[in-house]
Amino acid sequence: xxxxxxxxxxxxxxxxxxxxxxxxxxxxxxxxxxxxxxxxxxxxxxxxxxxxxxxxxxxxxxxxxxxxxxxxxxxxxxxxxxxxxxxxxxxxxxxxxxxxxxxxxxxxxxxxxxxxxxxxxxxxxxxxxxxxxxxxxxxxxxxxxxxx
Amino acid sequence: xxxxxxxxxxxxxxxxxxxxxxxxxxxxxxxxxxxxxxxxxxxxxxxxxxxxxxxxxxxxxxxxxxxxxxxxxxxxxxx
Numbered sequence: 001x002x003x004x005x006x007x008x009x010x011x012x013x014x015x016x017x018x019x020x021x022x023x024x025x026x027x028x029x030x031x032x033x034x035x036x037x038x039x040x041x042x043x044x045x046x047x048x049x050x051x052x053x054x055x056x057x058x059x060x061x062x063x064x065x066x067x068x069x070x071x072x073x074x075x076x077x078x079x080x081x082x083x084x085x086x087x088x089x090x091x092x093x094x095x096x097x098x099x100x101x102x103x104x105x106x107x108x109x110x111x112x113x114x115x116x117x118x119x120x121x122x123x124x125x126x127x128x129x130x131x132x133x134x135x136x137x138x139x140x141x142x143x144x145x146x147x148x
Numbered sequence: 149x150x151x152x153x154x155x156x157x158x159x160x161x162x163x164x165x166x167x168x169x170x171x172x173x174x175x176x177x178x179x180x181x182x183x184x185x186x187x188x189x190x191x192x193x194x195x196x197x198x199x200x201x202x203x204x205x206x207x208x209x210x211x212x213x214x215x216x217x218x219x220x221x222x223x224x225x226x227x
């Protein structure tokens with residue numbers, strides 16, 4: 001059992017199978033390659049916390065955020081994440097809290113493979129999707145329906 | 149900045165494994181082709197900057213908000 005002492009979230013206990021390798025880092029923090037994923041109790045959200053630094057992101061499984069969210073994963077990503085099939089991948093969106101409102105980045109989801117424990121931030125290039133998309137806090141999900 | 153003159157169909161190598169080819173020119177637009185290792189992301193600069201900025205904003209939120217505030221906001225979300 002390892003621990004992260006997080007200023008933002010306190011002491012986080014983790015097992016090895018919660019540690020994901022981000023070979024290419026995350027855009028803007030390209031020098032951090034290892035993150036641990038924690039479910040936030042009582043919520044559908046997760047925290048992706050760097051192992052060694054005070055860097056973290058709030059993630060939400062994409063299906064909790066929007067309906068009909070789909071995109072093509074390139075062969076390179078399949079290779080980087082060591083996926084056997086596209087179903088092996090978890091798709092999460094990065095949550096951004098601004099003025100107490102929740103937004104998600106639909107253009108650059110975080111892909112995680114619980115089998116290979118590899119992750120990456122994938123930039124969707126074949127569709128124009130919002131980078132700051134408001135999450136509805138009441139009344140359910142919106143349908144972005146942007147399949148091409 | 150290094151400036152090179154190239155013709156359509158010609159390429160430039162960046163290091164030994166990134167190749168950029170001039171595919172065509174239409175008016176004021178140039179079509180480029182990229183061959184790069186899988187871990188190298190090739191992105192339009194505007195998109196790259198927007199995503200970096202959004203990631204930074206998402207990363208900084210823990211500096212502006214108390215843990216309780218974040219947790220409360222997230223607990224109130226009903227997907």
